[in-house]
Amino acid sequence: MEIGVALLLQIHDLKKQFRVDGRNVPILDIPEWSVEKGENVAITGPSGSGKSTLLHLISGILLADSGGIVVDGKPLRELTEAKRDAFRASNIGYVLQDFHLIPSLTARQNVEIAMTAKLPLKEKRRVVDDWLDQVGLADRGRHLPSQLSRGQQQRVAIVRALVNEPPLVLADEPTGSLDWETADEIASLLLDLSVAHGHTLIVVTHDLNMANRFPRCLNIQEINRIRRESAPKLQSSREKRKRELYESL
Numbered sequence: 129m130e131i132g133v134a135l136l137l138q139i140h141d142l143k144k145q146f147r148v149d150g151r152n153v154p155i156l157d158i159p160e161w162s163v164e165k166g167e168n169v170a171i172t173g174p175s176g177s178g179k180s181t182l183l184h185l186i187s188g189i190l191l192a193d194s195g196g197i198v199v200d201g202k203p204l205r206e207l208t209e210a211k212r213d214a215f216r217a218s219n220i221g222y223v224l225q226d227f228h229l230i231p232s233l234t235a236r237q238n239v240e241i242a243m244t245a246k247l248p249l250k251e252k253r254r255v256v257d258d259w260l261d262q263v264g265l266a267d268r269g270r271h272l273p274s275q276l277s278r279g280q281q282q283r284v285a286i287v288r289a290l291v292n293e294p295p296l297v298l299a300d301e302p303t304g305s306l307d308w309e310t311a312d313e314i315a316s317l318l319l320d321l322s323v324a325h326g327h328t329l330i331v332v333t334h335d336l337n338m339a340n341r342f343p344r345c346l347n348i349q350e351i352n353r354i355r356r357e358s359a360p361k362l363q364s365s366r367e368k369r370k371r372e373l374y375e376s377l
């Protein structure tokens with residue numbers, strides 16, 4: 129496969145299915161898709177259409193059944209699981225809906241712990257404080273997540289994702305658990321930081337206000353041959369799992 133210099137992500141002949149209730153259910157079948165370096169892309173689409181699964185495959189958390197994914201010139205399939213983990217830590221920033229900050233660590237420590245650069249502690253701290261300043265949290269470095277608002281927690285999570293200056297940033301519903309106004313601020317922040325630092329940003333979202341701000345916005349069904357309707361049983365079993373989880377809380 130020819131690796132284009134201006135492409136940060138190349139996908140070809142990607143297929144992924146899950147085994148559910150004793151049968152294989154196809155989720156993704158993407159013949160060809162690419163993202164250029166520095167592009168900001170929003171992906172929308174119906175619930176269960178494989179958006180999060182696509183991000184898991186791009187980040188190497190999951191492996192495809194067949195086909196190739198090349199991230200910044202690196203074919204993920206050729207890496208062992210340990211090498212994929214190391215590649216992800218240095219090259220991919222991940223922002224999630226529910227922040228996933230460590231509750232017992234301060235905002236600053238939550239970022240420091242994600243840094244891959246071997247720097248003296250003082251220098252590390254300077255870098256982290258500079259990032260916290262960029263997201264308007266200069267005076268919050270010593271606060272625990274529980275002492276921060278949800279929007280502030282997401283800002284810390286964004287800094288944690290960007291602090292290693294990864295060429296690729298993936299965000300899965302980054303505004304999904306925020307009120308409208310905070311969601312709008314977080315959408316602006318992610319886009320502004322991505323442009324300022326030259327990252328390539330791929331966001332999965334149901335938030336059309338956010339998606340419409342992106343220079344490139346697509347519905348996953350434009351690139352995926354599998355239609356959501358083809359997996360109704362899987363969808364209902366997923367909803368059942370979710371219901372069971374909520375009921376057990």
Ligand SMILES: Nc1ncnc2c1ncn2[C@@H]1O[C@H](COP(=O)(O)OP(=O)(O)OP(=O)(O)O)[C@@H](O)[C@H]1O
Nearest residue numbers: 146155174175176177178179180181182362363366
């Ligand atoms: N590990 C898994 N095992 C079995 N099925 C899975 C697994 N992960 C995801 N699925 C199924 O794959 C389908 C796609 O899930 P995915 O989370 O990628 O969809 P999505 O488009 O991100 O949905 P939403 O918008 O609701 O978050 C769903 O039907 C889901 O139940």
